[in-house]
Amino acid sequence: MLTYEEHDLLAQVAAMYYEQELTQNAIAAALGLSRVKIYRLLKQAREEGVIRFTIAWPLQREAELEQALRRAFGLREALVLRPGGSDVRYALARLGQLGARYLEQMLHDEMMLTVCLGRSTYEVIHAVQPGFADRVNVVQAVGSLALTSPELDSAALTRTLAGKLGGVAHYLVAPLVADSGADAEVLRSQRDIRRVLELARQADVALVGIGNLDPETSEFVRGGYLTADELAGIRRAGGVGDMAGQIFTLNGQADNSGFNRRVVGLNLTELADVDTVMAVALGQEKRDAVVGALRTGVIDVLCSDAATVQAVLESR
Amino acid sequence: MLTYEEHDLLAQVAAMYYEQELTQNAIAAALGLSRVKIYRLLKQAREEGVIRFTIAWPLQREAELEQALRRAFGLREALVLRPGGSDVRYALARLGQLGARYLEQMLHDEMMLTVCLGRSTYEVIHAVQPGFADRVNVVQAVGSLALTSPELDSAALTRTLAGKLGGVAHYLVAPLVADSGADAEVLRSQRDIRRVLELARQADVALVGIGNLDPETSEFVRGGYLTADELAGIRRAGGVGDMAGQIFTLNGQADNSGFNRRVVGLNLTELADVDTVMAVALGQEKRDAVVGALRTGVIDVLCSDAATVQAVLESR
DNA sequence: ACATCAATTGTGAAATTGCACATAATATAG
DNA sequence: CTATATTATGTGCAATTTCACAATTGATGT
Structure with missing residues (x-):
């Protein structure tokens, strides 16, 4: 220090x-x-970080795609980033900036945010500028996962965001995935965890990423929470993606393999009850995951880019 | 573009x-x-400005001095910057950042700000970060002055701030000082000027600097609005400083030499009616000006540094 | 007092950057 | 179509920055 x-x-x-x-x-x-x-x-x-470099990406949006997306899935708001010439790495940074600008608009004093995990969420949080609103508190919506990049974990994101917004961070001190549904139940019943989950349910805004269940990169498999075979089984049964660790099908139904019950965090129903759920996702390989996520009805605001949205709209 | x-x-x-x-x-x-x-x-x-450098100055405040200042002059809020080792140039930048952080806290959508002129105001405005609040409009509170540094003029500041905050800039298209009180009256009665002054009166927040009437550096003298002799007369009659072009005495009484009537802009009474008047001033040479300014009762929030505030508190 | 280790500071050479000037490409007027 | 201005691009060198390594300082234990 x-x-x-x-x-x-x-x-x-x-x-x-x-x-x-x-x-x-x-x-x-x-x-x-x-x-x-x-x-x-x-x-x-x-x-x-005494000197910081702030890059003003051109954040033009695609109004027609936004409207089409809003209508197709009954969204409250869609933010569709116009593509830039730059590579994917920067596309995510730009998307994060776009999401952050929108998030900032919603902030007000004494607000409660809840965050999950993942690269997209990370980018949004890192693009948020501290300052205006005061005492914006942040709750961790899902347990922790030992990720390849530890800074992408929900606890780290909770800390970062709360620090930026001058609010209190409420940590969900539990693994993201318990060994069994029963174990998860035990974890959820713990006083501290119950309290934090209750706070998360009452959040004004939830920030979630959308994952596709890619067997190559799945952190569930990498972390040993699921075997490659189990994941393949879930995919055969229709699983296409996850939000907040909850797996769903292309039709937006929650997966019923039992995995979702092992997750310590808000489930899809609880998430849907949150006032504003903002989802961030990028990449055409996530097409089916995004379609499924939109069909769960959980999402109020989707933040994505033109290529992804085009793929999503064309896939139906 | x-x-x-x-x-x-x-x-x-x-x-x-x-x-x-x-x-x-x-x-x-x-x-x-x-x-x-x-x-x-x-x-x-x-x-x-596609890449911007943001410096996080250490912005510690002096709580005891703040409290003493609040009590001594009945202020709503006092912001007193803890001194740094760096030279005056940076002290002002830091003060600007402190003021900007406070200003940002107050911003909300559709707000109306009004700004005057000067280096301190400039520094605050330059440290304001755009983003959260939307359509924050800015009105020029006083006419324009051909300053040694044109970017410090009220019109330039109005433009800069409105641009940053994504709001409309309302310009007061008039000289700061008219040739006579009668001429100023004529200017003030013009439709456009009347309209803008009316808007300024209704502002939620006014940002003002405090000037001391230093004959060496006075922009009034340099610009030919006052002769050195006239200024000396005003000082002999008790004038110690100005806010928004309005000169006042050490007791906080408006100067009655007639100069104030020549100024096109909000007068002290109108300024006092603004909900929040935030004044920014730095430098021990401004001691008497700051004391007088505080005694006018116009100021709600004072932003200054430890050395200046100490001098102010000791001078009574 | 002296050895030992860690942290700080300085030296010099290699890598990187800034910029004046030269050259090429493109636009504009006659 | 040519002449001329304007703008964009490349070259080479001087200035600046970076960094490995050496020297120094300072703290700590023996």
């Missing part, structure tokens, strides 16, 4: 370098420090 | 350079462009 004086120095050096565009030599001379020292302070300022 | 594709490219290059920390050569290779081209795109991205 930085002391006040360290923080102040880092900020000053960063201002001189990035805002005033002085050279490191000039800054060193002005402050009576060596040039290398300035280099190191700048490096530290970047690492500590 | 940038096209969508240009903007997208600038954003992508900026992301690769500043976020991913790739070299210009690596970016050039990845995008099939020359290195100089990347250099120029980066330059353009900075100029166009």
Whole structure:
């Protein structure tokens, strides 16, 4: 952690370098420090986030696709990002920014948000700008998962978002997937977990990602919560995707293999009761997952890009 | 103006350079462009504001001084910045950031702000982050002045702030100081000016700076609106500072030399009627001006730094 | 007091960037 | 169609930045 004086120095050096565009030599001379020292302070300022780079992506939207999507699935709102020339990596960052702008519009003091896990959710949360609204609290909607990228887990996202919005983080201290439905029941009945789930149910806004059950990349399989065979079975039985760890079919029915009962978190019915459920998803490979997710009736606002939405609309 | 594709490219290059920390050569290779081209795109991205540098100054506040100040002058809120080691230039930037954070908290959709002129106001406005609230409109509270730095004029500030907040800018198309009180009356009676002043009176928040009547730097003298002798006379008669072009004494009484009547803009009484008047001032040389300003009873929220506030509290 | 380790600071050379100038491409007027 | 201006692109070199490594400082235990 930085002391006040360290923080102040880092900020000053960063201002001189990035805002005033002085050279490191000039800054060193002005402050009576060596040039290398300035280099190191700048490096530290970047690492500590004292200086942040904000990129204004062009966030044009596709009004016709948005309307078509709203009508096709009875959505309250659709946000469809116009494609950019940039590669997928940036498409997600841009989508996150678009989602964040929308989310920010909804924020007001003393609000309660609930978040799940995943890359898309991560991007939205990272694009949210702190500031205006006050004491926006965040509840973890689902248990934790030891992911390949730990910063994508729901607990990490809850912490990040609550920190940005100056609110309290409520953690759901449980694994995302219990060994059996009965075990999950036991977990859910614990005082602390029950309390947090109750808070999550009362949230004003839920932020969810949509996963497709790709056997290659599934974190459920990778983490040993499901065998490849079990996943294949679920897919044969019609499972096409998941939201908040809850698997559903192309028709938007909850999967009945028993997996969903092993998940500690809001189920689809509870999620549907949340005032505003905002889902974020990107990629044509998620077409069926997105269609199924939309048909569950859980989603109020979908945030996606033109290619994905086109695929979704054409698949019916 | 940038096209969508240009903007997208600038954003992508900026992301690769500043976020991913790739070299210009690596970016050039990845995008099939020359290195100089990347250099120029980066330059353009900075100029166009596609990439912005945000510095997180340490914004600790002095709670005791704040409380003392609130009590001494019956303020609704006081924001007192803890001093940093950096020079005055950055002190103002930091103060601006502190003021901006407070201002942002107050924003809500369809709000109406009104702004005056000056360096402090400029810094606050430049630190405001766009985003959350929508259609926040901005009215110019006082006429324009040909300042040494044109970007500090009330019209420029009105434009900048309205642009950031996605609202409409209402310009007061008049000089700040008319040649006589009668002339000012004529200006104020013009349809367009009357309309804008009426809007300004109804603003939810007014942002004002506090000027001291320093004969060396006074923009009134420099611009020829007052002779050095007239200013000296006003000072002998007790004038210690101005807000929104309105001069007041150490006791907080409006100056009665006739200058105030020549100003086209909200007067002190009208300003006092605005719901929240936020004043920003920095520098011990402004001590008497700040004391007088506080005693006018116009100010609801004062934003300043520890050294200035200490001087103010000790001067009584 | 001295050895040992960690953290900080400085040196110099390689990598990267900035920019003046040259050149090519494109637009505009006659 | 040519002449001319305007704009965009590339080259080469100087300035700047980065970073590995060396030197120094400082803390800690013996």
